[in-house]
Amino acid sequence: MSDDALDALLAEQRAYYRARADEYDATYPLDEGHDAGARRQLVAALETHAPFGRVLELACGTGQWTGELARHASTVTAVDSSTEALAICRQRVDKPHVSLVRADLFAWHPQQRYDLVFFAAWLSHVPPQRFDAFWALVANCLTPGGRVFVIDELPAGSTIEQAAAGQPAPTVRRRLTSGESYRAVKVYYEPDLRARLTVLGWHAEVRKIGWRYFYATASKARPDGPCFAGPPAAVR
Numbered sequence: 636m637s638d639d640a641l642d643a644l645l646a647e648q649r650a651y652y653r654a655r656a657d658e659y660d661a662t663y664p665l666d667e668g669h670d671a672g673a674r675r676q677l678v679a680a681l682e683t684h685a686p687f688g689r690v691l692e693l694a695c696g697t698g699q700w701t702g703e704l705a706r707h708a709s710t711v712t713a714v715d716s717s718t719e720a721l722a723i724c725r726q727r728v729d730k731p732h733v734s735l736v737r738a739d740l741f742a743w744h745p746q747q748r749y750d751l752v753f754f755a756a757w758l759s760h761v762p763p764q765r766f767d768a769f770w771a772l773v774a775n776c777l778t779p780g781g782r783v784f785v786i787d788e789l790p791a792g793s794t795i796e797q798a799a800a801g802q803p804a805p806t807v808r809r810r811l812t813s814g815e816s817y818r819a820v821k822v823y824y825e826p827d828l829r830a831r832l833t834v835l836g837w838h839a840e841v842r843k844i845g846w847r848y849f850y851a852t853a854s855k856a857r858p859d860g861p862c863f864a865g866p867p868a869a870v871r
């Protein structure tokens with residue numbers, strides 16, 4: 636299938652999260668109900684990396700993790716393509732050391748390097764065709780010795796999704812409370828994540844949390860260079 640078809644899917648995914656921003660926290664409350672225990676474990680795992688130094692959060696959304704990061708960071712730069720989600724994030728985490736950036740992560744380049752790159756519920760929205768380039772971007776965002784912390788869903792999460800067939804990447808169909816439906820990429824990279832990252836030159840560890848979540852930590856086996864060397868190739 637063509638690049639255009641994938642670009643259209645990724646545009647629809649961005650539109651979905653813009654439209655969903657106001658109801659996101661009510662429909663994905665990782666700090667409530669049966670997920671509260673999972674969140675506690677994820678926060679505890681994240682905190683073993685404190686102090687974080689300069690943090691880059693990719694696809695921060697409404698900021699469900701931004702406050703946790705801000706607590707232990709010297710600065711947080713949080714990037715997302717949804718103006719609506721960023722507005723909620725700003726209300727939630729109104730701190731001078733937290734900067735919010737609106738950008739499409741498949742076209743964005745870092746202006747500096749970071750000690751920790753964090754993303755939750757984002758990797759599974761990266762299509763397989765963009766996986767390698769996405770991780771090249773992550774590498775380009777890191778200081779030598781910098782680390783990555785990833786939170787995402789295990790394949791069991793597919794039981795609560797409606798798969799959409801015939802798409803340019805693994806895709807689900809999501810419905811808003813208004814009834815509008817959108818396509819979103821959904822790729823369960825576990826159980827292969829560690830192996831895939833090893834091939835790309837990362838040292839990675841993956842831990843499962845309950846039935847639905849995992850977290851991964853990763854660092855470059857050989858850091859790419861001593862300092863920021865300019866914009867990377869465009870992420871495609």
Ligand SMILES: C[S@@+](CC[C@H](N)C(=O)[O-])C[C@H]1O[C@@H](n2cnc3c(N)ncnc32)[C@H](O)[C@@H]1O
Nearest residue numbers: 649652694695696699715716717739740755756
């Ligand atoms: C499942 S939400 C995760 C939000 C947050 N990290 C969390 O754990 O609650 C996915 C986020 O990715 C953002 N997003 C989708 N496509 C994007 C893109 N191409 N560039 C940047 N952000 C994007 C959406 O706006 C949304 O906030």
